[in-house]
Every structure is written in C-alpha cells, then in structure tokens.
Amino acid sequence: MDFSPQDDFKGLGEGFDGFPKRLPEDVVEYIVFIIDSKLSDTQTRERLQAFQRALNALEKKFLKEYIWQRESIKLDLIREHGRWLLKGSTNYGDSVADEWLIVYFLRELSKEFKDAWIRIYDTDGEFLLIEAANALPKWLNPEVAENRVWINNHRLLIIPLSKQESPNPLSQLEALTIIRETPARPQHYPKIEEEAFHRLNGYPTAISENQHHVTLPLPRKVAHILQLKPSIISPIVETFYLRDPLSLRLLQPEKSKTPALFPPEDFVDVSVRFTKVLYAQLLGQNWTPPVHLGEALEQLVKRGVPSEKAEISIKIIAGLEMLTRHNVFSDKKAAREINLLLEDLESGEDSLPTDAEIAAWPRRDDDESWLNIDYNEFERELAGKGGGGGFGDKSAQDNLKKMVERFNAFIEDDDAGIDGADGLDPMDVDNDSDAENRTWEDPEDCDSDEDDEKKKGDAKKKTGTENDDNDEDDQRADAEYAEYEKAYEKFMALSAAEKALLVDEARELALTEEAEREEDEEIKNLSEMMEAELFGHGALNANSKTEKPVRKNLGVSAKGKEKMEVVEETEESDEEEDMLDDDYNLAENMLKSFKGQAGMAGPAGNLMGLMGLQFPPDADDEHKQIGKGKAPER
Structure with a gap:
C-alpha cells in the first residue's frame, strides 16, 4: 500500500487528481x-x-x-x-x-x-x-x-x-x-x-538497551512457540492490549464451546524477551481473568511465583489464545506461523521440549529500575537542577534534559514574547493568497551578525520609562507565578480522593458558569430585539416630538430676588414638562409598536405582558367603526 503524501486536493473540476493522501498514525x-x-x-x-x-x-x-x-x-x-x-x-x-x-x-x-x-x-x-x-x-x-x-x-x-x-x-x-x-x-x-x-547519540548501544528480559512460568507449549519464534511476543502483547468482548469470549471454553488451545497447565520457567514498551504495556494492564485462568493464577502464586510475574504469564497465555483463534487475526503472519507450529506438533513432526532441554535454555532477568520514577529527581530535572541520580529510563532522562535546556534557552532570550523568540513570523500566518506580494529573506543571511547588532542597538534605544514599566510587569508576573506555585504545591500534596473531589467541584462550577453565560446571552438577545423594535417606531428617538418652550434670559437686577424666584419656578416647570413629554412620547410609541404587531406576537406585547399590563382596544379602530354606523362596544 502506498502511504506517500500527495498534493493537496485540487477540487472536482478540471485537473482533479484524487483526494489528498496522508500517512496513517504511527x-x-x-x-x-x-x-x-x-x-x-x-x-x-x-x-x-x-x-x-x-x-x-x-x-x-x-x-x-x-x-x-x-x-x-x-x-x-x-x-x-x-x-x-x-x-x-x-x-x-x-x-x-x-x-x-x-x-x-x-x-x-x-x-x-x-x-x-x-x-x-x-x-x-x-x-x-x-x-x-x-x-x-x-x-x-x-x-x-x-x-x-x-x-x-x-x-x-x-x-x-x-x-x-x-x-x-x-x-x-x-x-x-x-x-x-x-x-x-x-x-x-x-x-x-x-x-x-x-x-x-547513544546508538548502536541503545539498540540492545531497548530490550527487556524476564524469566516467567509458562505452559510448555507456549514456551516452545516463544523459543522458536521470539518475535511473536509482539503480536501476542498487542492482541491482549487491544482485546475486545469477542476476544474475551474465546477465553471461556464454557461459552465458546471449544477447548483451549493453550490450557494453563504444565508450567515451566523460561526467559522471555520483550521490548521495554511491550513489557510496560503488559505490566500496566488491569484485568480480571476468566475462571480457569484465575485459578491458574492463584496456583502460581501459591507455588511462590511473584504475583507480578504470575499475572504477566496469564496475560501472555490469554493473548496467544486470542491471536490464534480470533478470525480477525487469521491473515496475520504471526497467526499463520503459530498454526503451522501447532500442526507440526499434532502430526508428530515436532515435539514439545523436555525439562532437560528447557533447563539448557539461557535465562536472564534484567533490572527493572527503569520502570521506577523518582519524582523528587524528576522535579529537579524539570527545574534544570538535576543531580547525579536518575528518575527512570536513561533515554527518557536525556530527552527531558534536552527539553529543559531548550526551555531555559527560550526563557533567557530577551527578545522572547508570547508569540515566540522573535514574535510571529509572516510565514506562520496562513495567507498563501498574498504570496506574490511578500518579500523573503535569503536563508544564508538569516543568522547574520549585522542583524544581531541591529537588534541590540534598537534595544539600547529604549527609554528609561519603558524599562521601568517592564520591571513593574516582571514583578507582577513573578508575584502571580509565586501564587500559582503555592497553589500547585498544595494541590499536589492532596490525596487522590481529594484531588478528584476538587476536580468534580471545578467541573460543576464551570458548568454553572456556562449556564449563567447562556442565560445572560439569551436576555441580551431579547433586549437587542426589543431595542431594534422601539427604534423602528421612534420610541427611543432623542428628539422629542413636543417642542420645549424657549426660555427667556431673565437676568438679575435690583429686584433680584423676585426674578430669581421666577427663574427657579420656570426651570422646575420646564423639568416637569420634559419628564412628562418623555413619558408621553414613550407610551405613544409603545402603543404604535403594539399596533404594528397586528395581533401577532412581538417585543412590545411580550414586554407589556411581562409587566402585567393589558392594552385597551385601539381608539382609532373604534372611531372608524362609528364612522361606518357601528356603535362601539362597551
């Protein structure tokens, strides 16, 4: 199958050469x-x-x-x-x-x-x-x-x-x-x-370091297959790791009505080779085995086998059983190889190894310290203060140190900002349509010393006020970060149950705030509709239809007290008229807005209904009816 990426989709018109192809995951x-x-x-x-x-x-x-x-x-x-x-x-x-x-x-x-x-x-x-x-x-x-x-x-x-x-x-x-x-x-x-x-940097030594050996108790038939085909452990682990309900049913003879191909009996101790990823995947799986495998697990533990090794053995048996019997794996190379080995055993062309032969097989148990993580050392590494110890796998330590070095280099870059060390580059913007209007720098000149000197010169030209502002911003940022660190330390000191409770409370609070935001948005939309309706009928027009009386300039003379009283009375009456005019204006426009609904639902009717007000019959309609010889209803 060809996984190579092709040109992007060109459309269904002329020149269409198929949909773009992309590599699958991993x-x-x-x-x-x-x-x-x-x-x-x-x-x-x-x-x-x-x-x-x-x-x-x-x-x-x-x-x-x-x-x-x-x-x-x-x-x-x-x-x-x-x-x-x-x-x-x-x-x-x-x-x-x-x-x-x-x-x-x-x-x-x-x-x-x-x-x-x-x-x-x-x-x-x-x-x-x-x-x-x-x-x-x-x-x-x-x-x-x-x-x-x-x-x-x-x-x-x-x-x-x-x-x-x-x-x-x-x-x-x-x-x-x-x-x-x-x-x-x-x-x-x-x-x-x-x-x-x-x-x-660690190759080719790292090739062998990627493998992990462990001695496990396995049925003689399973040990025979893994001795002849060690690489089969990979599909065995993956089959168990990706198990489904149908696969699990095949592990129960009473339900599948067929005997097990690899019954959990006649156990022998053999060394099994994994990759570190395969071993970690198998070790980390929580699983409750069916009855007959569960009983075998208990027997192994009673024999003195460490529970961890006994569980891994039972998981290998289950993975091999599912890989061999599930129809979905019948076309896989590993499944075909296993079936051929089983046919050779049934036909007598091959036989199971004896105890003496198995005892001659090499045994090896690798150190599993790479699975253990020293969280204190891990925190020190994250802070860039790693000591001589380690917190787990050597390659993981090296990768983390590299990441911390890069992060520290970014932090120490004076030109770095929220968009990166030099801000957002034009090429980071998806605006290919204007490509012909852009200018591009020569890659050979992108790291020139002249550009560095120019940047330094520009930095020196900054005013003292800007530096002071930057210092204040830095102090505020440091204070916020210190508060965050304290909160984080308190959170990490909590038990798993307390953390889960806090997470649940935070989730409920977020859902509540989201519901409130949705309610506020709904009210806002209704208000905008109401405002638009009122504007349409002139209810919110700043210019009142009723003209205000023009005030005369009454100055203060010898009869100042009398004229001042006249002025004050005039101003008070004008203010009352203004308030009366605005109220009347609003009521008139509200009625017109309601009338414009023609009996249909609308913002004016909804608003008055919420206020508990019922509009009287339209007087204009009554006058029209009287003009036609009809008496108004009473």
Whole structure:
C-alpha cells in the first residue's frame, strides 16, 4: 500500500487528481534515490540492490535479538516516474525507538553510499525538523519544508528557499531536479543537524538497551512457540492490549464451546524477551481473568511465583489464545506461523521440549529500575537542577534534559514574547493568497551578525520609562507565578480522593458558569430585539416630538430676588414638562409598536405582558367603526 503524501486536493473540476493522501498514525516512510549522472538506468538499479544487501547486513549485525513493536524496516525496489528507487514504510506503534532505529540505519548506510539521497518522514511530516525546531531559521517552516530535507553522506542537507522562488513546498520531482542539476545548492546546517540527530547519540548501544528480559512460568507449549519464534511476543502483547468482548469470549471454553488451545497447565520457567514498551504495556494492564485462568493464577502464586510475574504469564497465555483463534487475526503472519507450529506438533513432526532441554535454555532477568520514577529527581530535572541520580529510563532522562535546556534557552532570550523568540513570523500566518506580494529573506543571511547588532542597538534605544514599566510587569508576573506555585504545591500534596473531589467541584462550577453565560446571552438577545423594535417606531428617538418652550434670559437686577424666584419656578416647570413629554412620547410609541404587531406576537406585547399590563382596544379602530354606523362596544 502506498502511504506517500500527495498534493493537496485540487477540487472536482478540471485537473482533479484524487483526494489528498496522508500517512496513517504511527507510520514512518522512507525513500532512497541514487543520483549520479554517470550511471545508466541498469547501473542505478544495481546500486540500489547493493543498498538493500547492505541494509540486510546491518540487520544481521545489530538486530539478532531485536523485537520490533509492529513492523520491521523494509525497502522494496520499485520504479516510479521512469526511475528506480527504494521505498518502504514501517508501522512502529507506540515504540518511537523503532522509528529512530530506522533513521540510524539509513544514516549509517549513507556513509557507504555517497550517491544515495534519502528522505524520511512520518505522520507529522518532516519530523527531523521538529526535533531541531530550536535551531531552525525563520524561513524553514512547515509551509515550505516538504521535500527539502535530505540525508546524504551522513549529513542532514536542506534545500534552501531562494529569493526568486515562491514560498511553497517542493514537489519530489523539483527536489530531485535541484539535487541533480545544482548539487551544491542543498546546504549543511551543523546546528540543525546536531539537534535533529541528538536522539542517535547513544546508538548502536541503545539498540540492545531497548530490550527487556524476564524469566516467567509458562505452559510448555507456549514456551516452545516463544523459543522458536521470539518475535511473536509482539503480536501476542498487542492482541491482549487491544482485546475486545469477542476476544474475551474465546477465553471461556464454557461459552465458546471449544477447548483451549493453550490450557494453563504444565508450567515451566523460561526467559522471555520483550521490548521495554511491550513489557510496560503488559505490566500496566488491569484485568480480571476468566475462571480457569484465575485459578491458574492463584496456583502460581501459591507455588511462590511473584504475583507480578504470575499475572504477566496469564496475560501472555490469554493473548496467544486470542491471536490464534480470533478470525480477525487469521491473515496475520504471526497467526499463520503459530498454526503451522501447532500442526507440526499434532502430526508428530515436532515435539514439545523436555525439562532437560528447557533447563539448557539461557535465562536472564534484567533490572527493572527503569520502570521506577523518582519524582523528587524528576522535579529537579524539570527545574534544570538535576543531580547525579536518575528518575527512570536513561533515554527518557536525556530527552527531558534536552527539553529543559531548550526551555531555559527560550526563557533567557530577551527578545522572547508570547508569540515566540522573535514574535510571529509572516510565514506562520496562513495567507498563501498574498504570496506574490511578500518579500523573503535569503536563508544564508538569516543568522547574520549585522542583524544581531541591529537588534541590540534598537534595544539600547529604549527609554528609561519603558524599562521601568517592564520591571513593574516582571514583578507582577513573578508575584502571580509565586501564587500559582503555592497553589500547585498544595494541590499536589492532596490525596487522590481529594484531588478528584476538587476536580468534580471545578467541573460543576464551570458548568454553572456556562449556564449563567447562556442565560445572560439569551436576555441580551431579547433586549437587542426589543431595542431594534422601539427604534423602528421612534420610541427611543432623542428628539422629542413636543417642542420645549424657549426660555427667556431673565437676568438679575435690583429686584433680584423676585426674578430669581421666577427663574427657579420656570426651570422646575420646564423639568416637569420634559419628564412628562418623555413619558408621553414613550407610551405613544409603545402603543404604535403594539399596533404594528397586528395581533401577532412581538417585543412590545411580550414586554407589556411581562409587566402585567393589558392594552385597551385601539381608539382609532373604534372611531372608524362609528364612522361606518357601528356603535362601539362597551
């Protein structure tokens, strides 16, 4: 199946080439091209075949006991658009270590095949750039990154965006043309490469460190299968991890009406190899086994087997039973291999191992301290004050330290703000429609010293008042953060039950506030409707229809007291007239608004109804009826 991303959807009109395809979740895809103008088509194919053989040699060297989470690395020789290439994809599931193992292999092979150009991407796109986000220039963002990132001769090379080029991602054909015709154009950025490949620093040692061995009691038949096919443990764990009601029914012979293929009996102690992810997945599952498996679990514990190991053994038996008997897994390679081994046992072509043979098998129990987390050390690491100890898996510690370093570097950046170290970049805005009107900086000049000096000069020109304001803002921010830290420490000190209670109360409070906001919004909408209706009928017109009397300028003379009394009386009467005019005006317009409803429901009628007022019959209508010879109703 082809998982490679295609161009975006172009519409259903002319030029429609299908809906855009995207990689499924947890899938990494990789492509290898041989670019050498001196090689013929046949020689290019032979060169790619040599690349395949070199990959197989690396697998035999480093992956003798390696277990892939779901799928292994694979490269198929195919022909696309008139050229030979190698292409493959791997579903790595929850094991990100599998994805980085593929990156390591392809990068190592690029040293031997200097004419090989390798592109690798996953669901997130150019994930190597995501790792190096802290070191990327402004122009290199997801909008333009596709098909620009390549591995060649053990280096990470990037095809830069030139000044004449439109700010769009390259197509695969465009990228290959650039590499073939202008091989000096792809640039090597050491800082980006260091950040992008930092997870590979522990390889190849990290390959073996990803595995975990533990000695478990298993039925002899199960031990036989795992001894012949150790990699089957991966689909066994995944089947148990993703179990469904139908699968669980198959574990109950009384309901499925068929005997168990792997009855929990005749237990022997054997060493089982997991990946760390598989072991953690199996260990972390809470599960109540059916009756016969539950009884076997109790017997193992009575024999002195640690309860944790006994539970893992029962889970392996259940996963193997579901994988072998469920129809949905019948086409899987692992299920077919198990059935073939069972057929050999039934036909007599093979036999179960004896106790002496099992005793000769190597046994190994790895340290499980990587599962334990020292939360005190973890908090110190988050604060950037990690000591000599550790809080769990070594790779997890390294990744966390890297994250803290990046965060601290961002915090210490004086130019950093809520939008990032340099504010929102124009390329971060999804406004491709105005691409032709934008100007683009040369990638080679994006980190120039002149720009840094200019920024420093601009910073020095800030006034003392601005600095004082910034200091006050910083003090307020520090005080708010201190309050947050105290509240967080109090919350973390609570028990799980108290935390759950607080969360429930917060959820109820949020729902109550949301209901109140909805009620306020409903009242607001009703008020706006009422206001619009009143405006339409002139009820809220500031200019009153009744003209106010013009006041005469009565000055103060020798008879000041008398004239002042006249003025005060005039002003009081004017104020009363104004109030009377406004009230009359409002009532008149309300009646007109009600009349305009023509007996239908409307804002004026609703408002008067809420106030308990009933309108009398319209006097205008009565006069019309009298004019026609009809007496008004009384």
